[in-house]
Amino acid sequence: MxxxxxxxxxxxxxxxxxxxxxxxxxxxxxxxxxxxxxxxxxxxxxxxxxxxxxxxxxxxxxxxxxxxxxxxxxxxxxxxxxxxxxxxxxxxxxxxxxxxxxxxxxxxxxxxxxxxxxxxxxxxxxxxxxLPIALATSAAGLFQEDALNFPLPSAEEPKPTGKTVLVWGGASSVGATAIQLAVAAGLTVISTASSKNFELVKSLGVSEVYDYKSPSVIEDVVNAISGTDFAGVFDAISETSTFDAVRAILAKLESNVKVVTTSPYDRPTEQPGPKFVIAVTVAQDPHKHVAKAIWNDFVPKALENGRLKTKPxxxxxxxxxxxxxxxxxxxxxxxxxxxxxxxx
Known part of the structure; x- marks a missing residue:
């Protein structure tokens, strides 16, 4: 034929x-x-x-x-x-x-x-x-050993880790997917978005969401994270303004948690510095177990039972x-x- x-x-x-x-x-x-x-x-x-x-x-x-x-x-x-x-x-x-x-x-x-x-x-x-590139990028940042190295997500009820992660830019394609994967991994998620997109971000399972345009956003996020077991930052926007905001938050918290970015960090920093993740690495050694956990184990079941939403x-x-x-x-x-x- x-x-x-x-x-x-x-x-x-x-x-x-x-x-x-x-x-x-x-x-x-x-x-x-x-x-x-x-x-x-x-x-x-x-x-x-x-x-x-x-x-x-x-x-x-x-x-x-x-x-x-x-x-x-x-x-x-x-x-x-x-x-x-x-x-x-x-x-x-x-x-x-x-x-x-x-x-x-x-x-x-x-x-x-x-x-x-x-x-x-x-x-x-x-x-x-x-979903696809957002899944790959989020999985690389959240679960690879050289990135945030969180527990792999579950399509059923996740086991709480007690840890908190900040996802900056929760209404973006990568941010919305990163939130869902982090929640499915048992993490508490703090996020940012414009106020018009709060309901979208809340529907994905965040604990708190703050307006990134607000003059008090740095203090708001710091107050939300203070007293928690803060485990990392996923900057889904990765522009100069978000780099500066995340850096200010970490300075106020006196925290040295790992930061994941989706484009190269453009500020001088002490090593090891932010980790720039590329989607394709999730299917390469030594990370193939992450790809299997996402595409084979998580996505089909989570789409079926509604734990993964096709957002935005x-x-x-x-x-x-x-x-x-x-x-x-x-x-x-x-x-x-x-x-x-x-x-x-």
């Missing part, structure tokens, strides 16, 4: 805009890989950042995109958890592998079993698409590859408490 025709939204040269909609090779699954027919993809800041300013590490032409939800159409050797026809979400690490087949702005994608999870029928594809909500801004550029532009303009998604 003839292979399906694949197409992709290619970036053909540094800073090239718009994406070029062209044919793409139909992927062939290797060891531990599967082919997914895309139903929805989400847009991430790295997508517009690469298109706006060449990062210097890509070989062009290339395909961007990290989040996909869809249906399994083919499995490779030694894939044991999936079969044709299953509904799944997957984090695609094309930026790490350099292989455009491992990217989501195309009709058929090549995913790794270790970074793929089944989704229940109750979860729509556009909802599922908001998706905002579908188009259908098909020709709308990828519009979606990237929408995200570049700025969004709050939502994830930009394109359906296929």
């Amino acid at each position: 003839a292979q399906p025709q694949n197409q992709a939204a290619w970036i053909t040269a540094p800073n090239k805009k718009p994406f070029d909609i062209q044919d793409a090779p139909y992927p062939s699954p290797g060891l531990g890989e599967l082919v997914i027919k895309s139903a929805a993809t989400a847009i991430n800041p790295v997508d517009w950042q690469i298109q706006a300013r060449d990062q210097g590490f890509l070989k062009y032409p290339f395909i961007l995109g990290e989040d996909v939800a869809g249906v399994v159409v083919e499995v490779g050797p030694e894939v044991t958890r999936f079969s044709k026809g299953q509904r799944v979400l997957a984090y695609l690490d094309g930026l790490g592998t350099g292989n455009p087949a491992h990217s989501s702005f195309q009709l058929y994608v090549l995913a790794k079993e270790i970074l793929t999870a089944e989704i229940p029928d109750s979860v729509a594809f556009e909802q599922a698409a908001v 909500n998706p905002e579908v801004v188009g259908k098909g590859l020709h709308d990828i550029q519009h979606a990237v532009d929408v995200l570049k303009e700025g969004v709050s408490a939502k994830k930009i998604v394109v359906n296929f």
